[in-house]
Amino acid sequence: MGAEVITVSTDTKFVQLAWKQDEKMxxxxxxxxxSDPTGKVARMFGVYDESAGLALRGTFIINPQGQLLNAEVNxxxxxxxxxxxxxxxxxxxxxxxxxxxxxxAKWKEEGDKTLKPSPKMVGKVFEAYxxx
Amino acid sequence: MIETCCCGxxxxxxxxxxxxxTFEPTKGDFGEISLEALKxxxxxxxxxxxxxxxxxx
Numbered sequence: 001m002g003a004e005v006i007t008v009s010t011d012t013k014f015v016q017l018a019w020k021q022d023e024k025m026x027x028x029x030x031x032x033x034x035s036d037p038t039g040k041v042a043r044m045f046g047v048y049d050e051s052a053g054l055a056l057r058g059t060f061i062i063n064p065q066g067q068l069l070n071a072e073v074n075x076x077x078x079x080x081x082x083x084x085x086x087x088x089x090x091x092x093x094x095x096x097x098x099x100x101x102x103x104x105a106k107w108k109e110e111g112d113k114t115l116k117p118s119p120k121m122v123g124k125v126f127e128a129y130x131x132x
Numbered sequence: 133m134i135e136t137c138c139c140g141x142x143x144x145x146x147x148x149x150x151x152x153x154t155f156e157p158t159k160g161d162f163g164e165i166s167l168e169a170l171k172x173x174x175x176x177x178x179x180x181x182x183x184x185x186x187x188x189x
């Protein structure tokens with residue numbers, strides 16, 4: 001999809017290998033499984049739970065220049081929506097090539113309507129979005 | 133670098149370099165990944181933290 005996806009937990013790489021081999025849901029997994037046993041990287045992103053020694057469910061999108069563009073953190077008991085992650089990634093890609101545009105909430109994929117913020121649009125976002 | 137940064141990075145800010153040991157399912161082997169190398173290869177990076185192996189996403 002044009003991005004390097006790295007999953008990260010505080011498990012060792014050996015546990016991740018075991019999990020990958022054991023869990024049928026992971027049979028098609030191709031992304032790198034990162035190991036952060038000391039929680040160093042999780043701490044850096046503010047998702048390390050000191051009392052549990054575990055990483056919260058945090059998702060971060062970083063552009064090729066190393067700039068953080070999105071951050072989402074869920075508590076342990078809520079899963080993430082991969083469609084929303086893909087939407088955010090595609091929007092980032094689009095915006096990196098069209099720097100004067102903005103992707104509104106309903107933007108889903110390439111070809112969908114974007115906005116071009118300008119003084120004219122102030123108070124007229126609805127009209128701009130609906131093309132009226 | 134990482135040691136001085138403990139509490140999260142604000143969206144829009146540069147991410148300090150980090151390194152992770154990895155398991156690479158495509159090679160069936162261990163590896164290493166760093167933000168520096170990803171930047172050098174002009175890659176977008178998605179970091180996906182989860183509490184522990186053997187749990188859901």
